[in-house]
Amino acid sequence: MEKKKVLLAVSGGIAAYKAATVASRLYQGGYDVKVILTESAQKFITPLTFQTLTRQDVYTDTFEEKNPSVVSHIDIADWADLVLIAPATANIIGKLANGIADDMLTTTLMATKADVFVAPAMNVNMFNHPAVTKNMETLASFGYRFIEPNEGLLACGWVGKGRLAEPEELIEVVHAYFAETDKKQDLPLAGKKLLVTAGPTREELDPVRYFTNHSSGKMGYAIAAAAKKWGAEVTLVSGPTSLQPPSGIKVENVISAREMYDKVLSHYNSQDIVIKCAAVADYTPVSVFENKFKKKNDTWTIELKKTDDILKTLGEKKENQILVGFAAETENLESYAQDKLERKNLDMVIGNDVSKEGSGFGSDTNEIIMIKKDGSKRTLPILSKEKAAEEILEQVLDLMKR
Incomplete structure (x- = not known):
């Protein structure tokens, strides 16, 4: 079998010495390993150490082009099957979270499409600092995965959480990742990119008021989780919800219809499949007040204008994508859903009567009808939204075969 390619990125902390063990064990375990060292990391451990352990050149400078036929940081970004940042300092986490690309490590990470694991290591107070917490949350929303640091006596003398995970733990994460990746090759949506929208939007009227709807986002999040489970590379575009996004997917948080x-x-x-599940506002205020609008008269007339129709635009621009829309109705469900399917050039529409008990916004169940562009229909009884999501994806797979 072709060797798996691991890019080990080492930033400047005392725990950098552990990275040498990781590099050595991965190389001995049959992995192809390349290493990037930041300038600060080289204060703790030398490039020669990693070169000796991996039998590979070590990358330290964005502008040092060892091979004139390629751009180094792009070449290595494309080369990697997996990136492991160990140790990851507060500084490097902050840079990546805020789009700063000013050295070999950050420019490479900005360019890679490989999955990235981050193993933080720092003083316990730094680890718990709100800025570090926020930056880690940001990276998690990008799809980065974290390997929790251990608790114990730190190099600085403090006792607490912040010790880099032991080399054995880091290596096990790499083994488990590739074992999971190999299994995914047999999953029904392996290699496919799927985007799903979820939740409501908010249309601002003044600093304290906005228009929205009752969507909880549960159906869209259930589809995202099922698609990830079935091997897809999932992007979730979510309006404001209280839900925890499924792990391992890219999340794009938005507020307004325009942002979505x-x-x-x-x-x-770049998508193969798009499932438009969000309940997007059809109208937005013509005027947004800079300050809170004060009570004056017994009535208040607000002028609204149409928002841009996302699904219609997608249908007009559709090339090879499979496009699925939702039709949330309170009457004439099938006829309205069929009309939406045709007007917006969909491959399938999912209709649900939100006025029915067990099928409305915020419920944990749904009762749906699925109508395809070839006229075929499938009506489902009330199911959990997780089960309904799987039924929807089954029909998407059927569309992919045609």
Whole structure:
């Protein structure tokens, strides 16, 4: 079998010495290992150490081009099957979370499409600092995965959480990742990119008021989780919800209909499947007040204008994507859903009567009808939203075979 390629990125902390053991064990375990050292990391351990352990050049400088036929940081970014940042300092976490690319490590990480594991190591107070917490949350929303540090006596003398995970733990994460990846090759949506929208949008009226709807996002999140489980590379574009996103997917948080429109369109061309589940506002205020609007008269007339129709735009721009929409109705469900399917050039529409008990916004169940562009229909009884999500994906697989 072809060797798995691991890019080990080492930043400047005392725990950098553990990275040498990780590099050595991975190389001995049959992995192809390349190493990037930051300038600070070289204060603790030398490039020669890693070169000797991996039999590979070590990368330290964005502008040192060892091979004139390639751009080094792009070449190594494309080369990697997996990136492991160990140790990951507060500084490197902050840079990556905020899009700062000013050295070999950060420029490479900005360019890679490989999955990234981050193993933090720092003083316990630094680890618990709100800025570090926020930056880690940001990276998690990008799809980065974290390997929790251990608790104990730290190099600085403090006792607490912040010790880099032991080399054996880091190596086990790499083994488990590739074992999972190999299994995914047999999953039904392996290699497919799927985007799903979820939740409501909010249309601001003034600093304290906005228009929204009752969507909880549960159906869209259930589809995202099922698609991930079935092997897809999932992007979730979510309006404001209280839900915890499924792990291992890219999350794009938006507020307004316009933000959702822009975000979905920015991803559309790279997707194989798009499932438009969000309850997007059809109208938005013409005027937004800079300050809170004060009570004056017994009535208040607000002028609204149409928002851009995301699903219609996707249908107009559709090339090879499978496009699925939702039709949440309170009457004439099938006829309205069929009309939406045709007007918006969908491959399938999912209709649900939100006025029915067990099928409305916020419930944990749904009762749906699925109508395809070839006229075929499938009506399901009330199911959990997780089960309904799997039924929807089964029909998407059927569309992929045609």
